[in-house]
Amino acid sequence: MTSVVTAGGVSVTMRGPVVDEAESVLERLVTDGVPAALVAKNARLWGPAAVDEAAKRLGWLDLAESSRALLPRLAELVARAREDGLDHVVLAGMGGSSLAPEVITRTAGAALTVLDTTDPQQVAAVVADRLDRTIVVVSSKSGGTVETDGHRRIFEGAFADAGITGDALRRRFVIVTDPGSPLEAAANEAGYAVVLADPEVGGRYSALTAFGLVPSALAGVDVERLLDEAAALTPALRQPYDNPGLALGAALGASALAGRDKLVIADDGSGIAGFGDWAEQLIAESTGKEGKGILPVVVEGVDAPGFEEVEDVRRVVLGSGPEDVGLSVAGPLGAQFLLWEYATAVAGRVLAINPFDQPNVQESKDNTAALLRGSAEGSAPTVVAGAPALVVGAVEVHAPAELLKGAKDLTGALEAIVAAVPEHGYLAVMAYLDRDGDAGAEQLRPLLASCAERIRKSPVAVTFGWGPRFLHSTGQYHKGGPQNGVFLQITGESSQDVPVPGKPYSLKELQLAQAFGDLRALRSRGRPAVRLHLRDRSTGVDELLTALA
Structure with a gap:
């Protein structure tokens, strides 16, 4: 048996046992009014204990439109960097601040150096690379991330040692953070360009916020296209039926409830580079709590060791996928970001956990x-x-x-x-x-x-x-x-x-x-x-x- 749900340029294909597992869960979600409640940002969807956190973490549902307000500012920053001859873009960020921009730029074929490490050998190599042409994006939602704070300090020292000071130094940094963070205060004091992100979006749901868009735009990506792709999917997410996000969330949650709590992710010609690493963070950090969850296992391809379908594994392929794979997901990158965020929130509802906190x-x-x-x-x-x-x-x-x-x-x-x-x-x-x-x-x-x-x-x-x-x-x-x-x-x-x-x-x-x-x-x-x-x-x-x- 095969079920295909298509809308907004995205398709979710379920085959074999996945269809049966998801069907009853999907019907329950529809009966409970979850699609309408989620789009309406009803924070009670994940239980009373999650209300306070969920109430301030649902802004990602609007990003296909709300993030368009960033586009003029991004155009200014890109023009200034090009005027200054700064074409080596380094992103200092961790987690959601680095994974989405890496997927975006790799998929678009744009050059972005991602610094999400504290390894001294790797950091030293990046600092020594084209420093005269480097612009650094420092991204931290909290403004206190120890890794990115260290990266900023190290680059400030390296620029100073190279004689880059004053206004020339100030133009080498772009800061992305939440309003009121200590990083915003430090950046304003230093005179750096600051782009504020939406405070009602958690880090792992922030692909289409300033965290994903600023470094990608500076690297030369058409980020408005990503928003257009997400916007094409948005209407379908309000629907009880023909809703790819609801179908995918039901399949993920139902599989985990049935004991298949390992989600093995492989790419098969999707055209999207490195998406599994981004989805890994989103799913693992959102669902892995209270002694349960869905463990993403990113493998090298559909022929890789560990891709076998076994009792505790549910396989998903990005792209068309072989006929014997239970789940296949296809669609453009901007829509896929929104699709998986929605599906993960739905899976959290099915598993009765709060998908927006990270208590451990x-x-x-x-x-x-x-x-x-x-x-x-x-x-x-x-x-x-x-x-x-x-x-x-x-x-x-x-x-x-x-x-x-x-x-x-x-x-x-x-x-x-x-x-x-x-x-x-x-x-x-x-x-x-x-x-x-x-x-x-x-x-x-x-x-x-x-x-x-x-x-x-x-x-x-x-x-x-x-x-x-x-x-x-x-x-x-x-x-x-x-x-x-x-x-x-x-x-x-x-x-x-x-x-x-x-x-x-x-x-x-x-x-x-x-x-x-x-x-x-x-x-x-x-x-x-x-x-x-x-x-x-x-x-x-x-x-x-x-x-x-």
Whole structure:
């Protein structure tokens, strides 16, 4: 059986068991009047406990029209940057502030350097690249994001060292933040251009706000087209039937209720680059709480290890998709942003959770701050006591002996980690490395998925995240979702360090504190967490890949 819901240039195709699962949930949503209530911004849709938060987080429903007010300001900023010869656009932002602009610019073929890391090697490389032609967009909804604050300070110092001061310095920064944030105050004092975002839109729903549009426009993207694409879908979201957002939300929620709480996402000719990473944050951070949720598993393609349809997995393809895949979603990027935001809000209703809060994210931040205070007082951040359980070549393995089960080499250690994943659980790889220089580490995801199929004779969901970027994404699910994950953290010795001007710590110390702070948060909840430390990054990554080959 196949059901296709099409409207506003978007199509959602459901096949086989998905149709049956979604049908009753969809009818209940219609009977409860959810489409009309959602468009009317009824904050009670997610229960009494969510009302206060939801009431100030539904502005994303209007962005296809309300964000058009930004277009004249964006045109001014673009013209000024071009006049100044600034064609290297660097975005300093985390989570929703970086993921959407990255998808937008990659899809449009526009150049944007995204800085969503505290890795000193990666940051140093970006700062050294075309500084004379660089304009920096600093994006932070709260205005207090520790990573972006550090990026701003580092670039201010680099520009000053290069003799770029006064008005020339002021024209090198564009600040995107919420009204009244400390970043707005600091930017106004410094004389930087400021674009204020809609305060009634949460970070992961902000693709079509200033957070998504400002860096994309500066990079040369026609952002008005995105708004037009979203506007074409908007009327259908008011309807009880022929509503792609409602159908997708019902399918996601119904699958999770039926035990298929892993959403494996693959692209099959959608023409949209990197959309899975954006959807991963939206879904994981919105639903992963109260011991339940939907875990997105972004894979490399429809033939990738881990894309198999198994008992606890629901597959979705971006694009037309093979005929045996339960869900396929197609449509232009602007409409897809709105579609998935709507569907995620609906899935939250189905799962009876608040899709607009992130109650477990703060703990890792607090742990990081505490470790940094200790560092400032002269004690290095530590969370792993004693010597590593195993050292092989350039790789230290920090893990409980009972988990390693007597492993003597990396292959045995990695197989033991995979074997520790409980039935219907998942393995999360969290790499605090250089996303550009250590990009080979991403190959650990498919290799570990293949390893699981080999030694367990059944697939295991394996996710991969760059740290600290994932802390603003799947980090909420790791701590607030079901207790069925095993966590493989990878840290690496950095060949250089970058001081953070005005702060008592460097990027190397900040990165380590973030890694250890999250490890501490996971272990405090009884989550099995292993740390692999690479004494030499390049060699260590190669040794890990070889051990799994």
